[in-house]
Each structure stands twice: as C-alpha cells, then as structure tokens.
Amino acid sequence: MEEVKLMKGNEAIAHAAIRAGIDGYFGYPITPQSEVLETLEAEMPWRTTGMVVLQAESEVAAINMVYGGAAAGKAVMTSSSSPGISLKQEGISYIAAAELPALIVNVMRGGPGLGTIQPSQADYFQATKGGGHGDYHLIVLSPASVQEMADFVVEGIDLSFKYRTPVMILADGVVGQMMEKVVLPPFRPRRTDEQVREQCPWAAMGKGDRKHRNIVTSLELDPAPMEVNNERLQATYKRIAENEARCKEFYTDDAEYLIVAFGSIARISLKAIEEMREMGIKVGLLRPVTLWPFPTKEIERLSKQVKGILTVELNAGQMIEDVKLAAECKIPVHHFGRMGGIVPNPGEITHAFLSAFPEAKQN
Amino acid sequence: MTTEEIIQSGKKVYERPRLLTENITHYCPGCGHGVVHKLVAEVIDELGIEDRTVGVAPVGCAVFAYNYIDVDWIEAAHGRAPAIATAVSRLYPNDVVFTYQGDGDLAAIGTAETIHAANRGENIVIIFINNAIYGMTGGQMAPTTLLGQKTATTPYGRQADLNGFPIKISDILAQLDGTCYVTRQAVFTTAATRKTKAALKKAFQNAMAHKGTSVVEVVSNCPSGWKLSPEKANEWLNEHMLEKYPLGDIKNV
Incomplete structure (x- = not known):
C-alpha cells in the first residue's frame, strides 16, 4: 500500500x-x-x-x-x-x-x-x-x-x-x-x-580495462570542430523540443479565454477560474509543466479557440514572451504579476482578468 | 663514461614514460610543465594505478594536460579543480584523484576551492605549478608574482601598495588539519627534478593510503612570460624565486 x-x-x-x-x-x-x-x-x-x-x-x-x-x-x-x-x-x-x-x-x-x-x-x-x-x-x-x-x-x-x-x-x-x-x-x-562503466562509456572514472583514456572537456580551440560540437548540442535540443514539451489543461474544452500560469500560481489561478466559471465566464487554464521546452503547440492550438490570454506570473512578465510567440499575436495576450515576494489571491487574479478582458463579463 | 660510450654500449638508460602520450606538447621551450608531466606519468606508471587515476586539468597553460598523460581526465573551469576532484574522490573512494593547477588557478580565482578541499582533508593530490606569472593569457601578474617583478599588468614591477604581496599559499595550506603532506620542490636542475619526483610519489602514495590532502608545489619557470631564455629563466628562478619560495617539506605528517 x-x-x-x-x-x-x-x-x-x-x-x-x-x-x-x-x-x-x-x-x-x-x-x-x-x-x-x-x-x-x-x-x-x-x-x-x-x-x-x-x-x-x-x-x-x-x-x-x-x-x-x-x-x-x-x-x-x-x-x-x-x-x-x-x-x-x-x-x-x-x-x-x-x-x-x-x-x-x-x-x-x-x-x-x-x-x-x-x-x-x-x-x-x-x-x-x-x-x-x-x-x-x-x-x-x-x-x-x-x-x-x-x-x-x-x-x-x-x-x-x-x-x-x-x-x-x-x-x-x-x-x-x-x-x-x-x-x-x-x-x-x-x-x-x-x-x-557500462552505461556511461564516456565517463572519466579511471580507465579500468579500457584501452583509451576518457576526457571530459568543453574546450575546443579549433572553430570548425567547435561548430560541430554546437551543432550536436542543438540537435539534442531539437529532439528534446519535439518530444518532451508537457503541459496540463483545465476547463479548456469550451474555454473562450485562457489563463497561462506555472507553478504554485497555476493552482491559485485555477481557483480564480472556478470562481469566474460560477459567474458564467468560460475561462480555461493551461499550466506548462516543462518551461523549456515550452508547450508552444498547445498554446498555438488554443489561441485559435479563445478570444484572449492572460498570463499570471510572480514576476514582471517573463513567460508572457513565450506565450505571445506561441499565439503569434493573433489574439490579445496580457500579463498580471506580483513581484517582490507577494503572492496574489484568487480574487486579485479574477480582478486582473476582468480588467484585461472587460467584455468577458458582458457576454 | 662519456655520452658516446653510453650510446655505444647499447644499454638502455632512459626511455619515454609509457603513460606520456605521443602528442607534441604546446609548451614553450624550456618550460617546466613538460618535466612535471613526465614525472607524473612516471609516478602513476610505477605505482601501477593508471586504471584508477583521474586527473583534473586547470585553466591556464596546463589546460591541455589531458592530451599528454594517458589517464582519464576532467577539464575544470578556472580555479574549480579541487571541487571536481572532491566529488570524484568521494564517489570513487578507490580512485586516485589529482589536480594539476597553476598559480592563478589555485591561488587566485580558485583560492576558496583549494583551501576548503584541503581543509576537508579530501583524499586528493594537488600539484601546484608556481611560475609567478599568467603564462597562457600573455604574462600578466599572478598572486605569486614577486615584488618588483615586471609583468604585462605590472609593467613597472609589482608594488605592494598597488598590487599587494606575493602569496605563499602552500604555507597556508600546511596550517590546515586536512593536509597530510605539503612540500615545495622545483625542476630547474636534475637534482631538484629527482626530489620532485620523490615528492610526487609520496603524494600519490598518500592518496592510495587515504591519508588526506597532499600538496606538491613546484617552483617553475616561464621563459616566455619572463622574457628570458630557458637558461636565464632557470638562473632567475634560482636567484629570485627560491628566496621567497624556499624548497623543502613544509608539512609531513
């Protein structure tokens, strides 16, 4: 058990x-x-x-x-x-x-x-x-x-x-x-x-029975192989971006607006969304679980469905840049954030949402 | 016996250390690094520990040390070699782990890592090449640069009121309870080189016996940075460096 x-x-x-x-x-x-x-x-x-x-x-x-x-x-x-x-x-x-x-x-x-x-x-x-x-x-x-x-x-x-x-x-x-x-x-x-030794044949742990020495370094003074090293890294990042982007969605099926938030603020935003749903406002939540790679495809999909997006962050507006890129400026994307260690309550988030999208309440 | 007689006898009196790779070093003519590399390669071979030795290379002239000694290596960020060696030694207690660092790496940017690794008594060997100058970047002042010594950043000579004093870091390390062996050697004469080899061997044996941190400082030269011929550089070392950095064991527990 x-x-x-x-x-x-x-x-x-x-x-x-x-x-x-x-x-x-x-x-x-x-x-x-x-x-x-x-x-x-x-x-x-x-x-x-x-x-x-x-x-x-x-x-x-x-x-x-x-x-x-x-x-x-x-x-x-x-x-x-x-x-x-x-x-x-x-x-x-x-x-x-x-x-x-x-x-x-x-x-x-x-x-x-x-x-x-x-x-x-x-x-x-x-x-x-x-x-x-x-x-x-x-x-x-x-x-x-x-x-x-x-x-x-x-x-x-x-x-x-x-x-x-x-x-x-x-x-x-x-x-x-x-x-x-x-x-x-x-x-x-x-x-x-x-x-x-078996799983990490590259590891510098002492040669053991290995014939060659392992060298772990990031130094390469010759620009041609250094560019190859960079290309190898970028290929890895491409594979990661294709396979590992994750997010969680709440109330997005019928959402007319979307809040994007990560970490603890996603949970406080969810509370605000539930309050707004009781008011008849159809807001959904997308919570990125991986911040890199960013769940761009999911936000792009939802940006074709909703009328506007609010990002809620404990900062001056950082993730909003990735959200805007994903939405490709097709719909308004606004930010609400608190700084300096202040954590907003659901009421503040609801208020921020209604200030950003006053028309949502009139529908 | 003359050199020619030795050659004619056909008796092998010296060979390239087995663990010194065929790579041509990037070191300047007359530089002490090549000699110390040779000694380290010989000692590892003689102790039979090449399969469980890990070297940690610094940033500085010895940044490419991994190209020359045939054991596993990790290239550190500037000054951080003792932290890297700490982790490898603790995660592989039977490995023999050594750092190979210059004066800037060990006694300036990496002072904290050096002192605290030694103070924890990490079971590692620290090989410290002190040539009183930053060779790789073009001959700037090192923490060990002598008062009055001219460098690219002390063009009129190091002055205490402007630049502070040369640091005797090995003497500081000897004060720490974690060090079992701290010695200062040199490689500017054959006799000194033989003593350095014995010191290195003792340091590696200490690591094999899990006795704590061993520090082997090697007072070395920098003909290019000092702007002297190799021969004159060794003379300058003898005349000036050894007064501030006297040779011999500082601590031997």
Whole structure:
C-alpha cells in the first residue's frame, strides 16, 4: 500500500533523491531551500544507499562538484535559490557544454540582487533562455505541488541521462516551503560502478580495462570542430523540443479565454477560474509543466479557440514572451504579476482578468 | 663514461614514460610543465594505478594536460579543480584523484576551492605549478608574482601598495588539519627534478593510503612570460624565486 506522508516540498526533494538512487548531492545553505540539505544530512543516506552528501564551501564549489561527479558518470544533483543559482551559472554552462547529466533545483525567491526570501518566479528568463554563457538549454520542469517536487527528482535525473543534458527543477518558494500530502517514489538502487562503466562509456572514472583514456572537456580551440560540437548540442535540443514539451489543461474544452500560469500560481489561478466559471465566464487554464521546452503547440492550438490570454506570473512578465510567440499575436495576450515576494489571491487574479478582458463579463 | 660510450654500449638508460602520450606538447621551450608531466606519468606508471587515476586539468597553460598523460581526465573551469576532484574522490573512494593547477588557478580565482578541499582533508593530490606569472593569457601578474617583478599588468614591477604581496599559499595550506603532506620542490636542475619526483610519489602514495590532502608545489619557470631564455629563466628562478619560495617539506605528517 502506498504510504502517504505530510512534508514540505524541499523535504520531498531530499527524500526522493535518496529513493531515486542519486549518487551524490552537493549543496550550500540558502533560504528558502535549506531543508533539502538539512533533510539529507539528517537522513544520513551514506549509511543506507551509499549516497554522498556534502555541504560545499559555496554554490560555485557545489556546482563544480556536480560537474565532477557527472563527468565521472554518477547521478548527481544540487539545489539552491535564486542568488545561489546565479553563482552556479558558469558551472551549469560547462555541464551543458560537456554533455553531462545532472539535476539542479532552484527554489526561487524574489530578486534582483539579494532581494527577499519570499516566493518568486523571476528566474524564468534565466532558466529557460540560457542563464550562463553560450548557446545551450536546460530541460526545465515546473512543479506545482509537493508531489511533483518528489516525482520530478526521478523524472529529472532520468531525463538528464536520456539526453545527457542538465535538467532544472524550477520551483517557486511556495512549492518549496508548503506542506502537503505526498507519496514518495519507490526505492531503486544506485547503479554499481560496473553499471556506470557500462552505461556511461564516456565517463572519466579511471580507465579500468579500457584501452583509451576518457576526457571530459568543453574546450575546443579549433572553430570548425567547435561548430560541430554546437551543432550536436542543438540537435539534442531539437529532439528534446519535439518530444518532451508537457503541459496540463483545465476547463479548456469550451474555454473562450485562457489563463497561462506555472507553478504554485497555476493552482491559485485555477481557483480564480472556478470562481469566474460560477459567474458564467468560460475561462480555461493551461499550466506548462516543462518551461523549456515550452508547450508552444498547445498554446498555438488554443489561441485559435479563445478570444484572449492572460498570463499570471510572480514576476514582471517573463513567460508572457513565450506565450505571445506561441499565439503569434493573433489574439490579445496580457500579463498580471506580483513581484517582490507577494503572492496574489484568487480574487486579485479574477480582478486582473476582468480588467484585461472587460467584455468577458458582458457576454 | 662519456655520452658516446653510453650510446655505444647499447644499454638502455632512459626511455619515454609509457603513460606520456605521443602528442607534441604546446609548451614553450624550456618550460617546466613538460618535466612535471613526465614525472607524473612516471609516478602513476610505477605505482601501477593508471586504471584508477583521474586527473583534473586547470585553466591556464596546463589546460591541455589531458592530451599528454594517458589517464582519464576532467577539464575544470578556472580555479574549480579541487571541487571536481572532491566529488570524484568521494564517489570513487578507490580512485586516485589529482589536480594539476597553476598559480592563478589555485591561488587566485580558485583560492576558496583549494583551501576548503584541503581543509576537508579530501583524499586528493594537488600539484601546484608556481611560475609567478599568467603564462597562457600573455604574462600578466599572478598572486605569486614577486615584488618588483615586471609583468604585462605590472609593467613597472609589482608594488605592494598597488598590487599587494606575493602569496605563499602552500604555507597556508600546511596550517590546515586536512593536509597530510605539503612540500615545495622545483625542476630547474636534475637534482631538484629527482626530489620532485620523490615528492610526487609520496603524494600519490598518500592518496592510495587515504591519508588526506597532499600538496606538491613546484617552483617553475616561464621563459616566455619572463622574457628570458630557458637558461636565464632557470638562473632567475634560482636567484629570485627560491628566496621567497624556499624548497623543502613544509608539512609531513
């Protein structure tokens, strides 16, 4: 029988990591995600699964430990919050460039700068458009519940190995801090060193019986092969874009208007939509589950059905750019957002919707 | 015995280390890197650990170290080699993991990673090439550049009031409880080179015995960056570098 537990999203990340067979976690404390490292240290998985847990001296060191572990073929991860994720960007670029699997969790807080410890979604651009230097993408998963925090650890590390590319769980501070019911994923064993050697023939883990040496690097000074390296990365991103875009739709069958929102705000928006439906306004919700690749096709389809779209975000309007691209400016697309750590309630969202589309109420 | 007599005897007295690849190095004539690479290759071979050794290459002149020594390698971001080595060593406790870093990589941009890896007593070998200059980028000031030394960014010589003081990072690392062996060696003479090889061997043996962090600093030269011939560079090293960076074991537990 499934065991239902009550815990914070951050705690669920930690428990799911142990159960997913993660080999190493390297982190540095920062609010509002410190429970990930705290939970792992309290659970002492090195005594059970053999998982390595280490508090690094900085986010910079932590992401480079992830790079090292990933280069050696291991399933490794880190977590942080916005300012710490900024520090990790150089390392993330290297991991992407070296075509390594890794899982990075960002429990977003308000910025810019030191900002606030309250929830935010202001790192959307950073996560989905690059973040570090060079042409690369992360697969970006957007959890809206504690259950998804747990589930996406397993899915995230598996996707990262499937495509040999880093995956980010981009959670807002609400999802990290709130407590909910969760069914933790089943235990699966960590891979043995022999399995790593077999599954990751590229890994720099010591030559063993291999005749040639493995070199993990992102350096190529000759522009012709460097362009080939870039083309290989882009081919991977194309495959990911074709196969991994995910979203969830609510009340879209008969929708005349659409709200697009991700993370915790999608759930608050759903509450607003249910209130508006009681008022006779046919609004639907599209919640992107992957922020990159973005569910462009689904929004494009719905943009031919609805009269207007409102994006609701905990930022000044970031995802709206992708929504507008998907809708190709055929219908009005408006934004409602709160910043600085403010989380709007359903009434505010309803009010924002009716301000953007006053004609919706008259129909 | 003269050189010709040795050749005529047909007795093999030296051969290219088995683990040194056939690749022609990109190092400048007279540079110490080639000598240290040779020693590292010999030591790994002699200890029989090539199957479980992982090297971590820096950013700097030794960025292409992975082209020359036939073991598995990971190329680090600038300064981050000890963090990478930390993860590999912890995830593969039976591996012998070493970093190969220059003065800028280890003692400027990577100071935090260096000190904290050593302070945790990570079971790794840190090979630190100190030539008091940034060679790869064209001869700028390094953290270890001597006072008065001219570089591309201290064209009138390093001045303490403008540029601070040369850092003796190995002495700092020796203060940390996590280090088991910290030594400063050189490769500018045959005798010094032999001592360096013995130091490297000891450091790798420490890693095999899981004794903690070993640091082998090699005071080296940079004929191109110093704008001296290889011979004059070694003389300059002897006359100036060793006064600030004296050779010998700093810590040996």
